[in-house]
Amino acid sequence: TKEVERFDKIEEGKSGGISFLANSKYEEHIYKTDSSAVIVSNKFIPKSNYNPALIQVSDPYLAFSELLNVYQNLTKQKKSGIEPNSFIHNTANIGKNCYIGAFAYVSEHVEIGENTQINPQVFVGINVKIGKNCLLHSGVKIYDNCIIGDDCVINSNVVIGSDGFGFAPQDNGTYKTIPQLGNVIIGNNVDIGACSTIDRATMGSTQIGNGVKIDNLVQIAHNVSIGDNTVIASQTGIAGSSKIGERCVIAGQVGVVGHISVANDTKIGAKAGINRTIAETGKSFSGSPIMPIQDYLKTKLLTRRLPDLNRRVEEIEKIIKSKENE
DSSP states (O other), X not given: OOOOOEEXXXXXXXXXXXXXXXXXXXXXXXXXXXXXXXXXXXXXXXXSOOOSEEEEESOHHHHHHHHHHHHHHHHOOOOOEEOTTOEEOTTOEEOTTOEEOTTOEEXXXXXXXXXXXXXXXXXXXXXXXXXXXXXXXXXXXXXXXXXEOSXXXXXXXXXXXXXXXXEEEOTTSOEEEOOOOOEEEEOSSXXXXXXXXXXXXXXXXXXXXXXXXXXXXXXEOTTOEEOTTOEEOTTOXXXXXXXXXXXXXXXXXXXXXXXXXXXXXXXXXXXXXXXXXXXXXXXXXXXXXXXXXXXXXXXXXXXXXXXXXXXXXXXXXXXXXXXXXO
């Protein structure tokens, strides 16, 4: 029997730690780690001697993350109560067991569900509704009339409901601001990374579905719709009125033009430029502008061969020129 008391990366594992192996490129560490236990796939077959106890599961990464969640729930102490120097308008409705940190500002007619944590220096605008069991980290700003579901985590310096980028060009070359009168509606179990921004709709609502996971430094423009359980990595920008389907995976630094749609279960590679509607479900794309992933990989392979192809063309030109001079 081996006891564990903490979580370790497999390459840094020490006695008393538990690690996981989900990526084959880290397999070498399982034969050297001092971790007491390692969670592995039930298909894993060791190639050499190893020290830790192996726990075989169908999905090591998921199992390890579930352990982390259980540990966090057992050890992380939730704050409750209202700290001095916070402001809560007398028309706001605060649920049971909530926490409102110092210098937080809760405006008129706000509704906050039970067990929600509002950390210091959070601003909550007029008529905002926040569900139960949410966590808003310091510095979050939620503009008027926005709606947030249950079990959401919003990290520091996120701005929800800022004005969309709407300006009408004038004959004299200037731009006139278009009022942004809508709001943002966020579903349940949504995570939003630090310094991301979600703009309010010009009219109607910018909508973020249930289970959506948004990384740090993501920009979502006015009237965008994100389908349930879609994942968006850092530095991605989605322009106004575009619709992203359910269960999509969008890698880092992707740009999406406005007024297009992306079908359910689409996968987009890093730095891609989505310049058109993707209508067929379950396809993978990359490149800028986007192309099917296999075409993109072939193009990259040909690009690497360009110096050699150029050299061969120059040699052929020399041969032709010498023949012409004979």
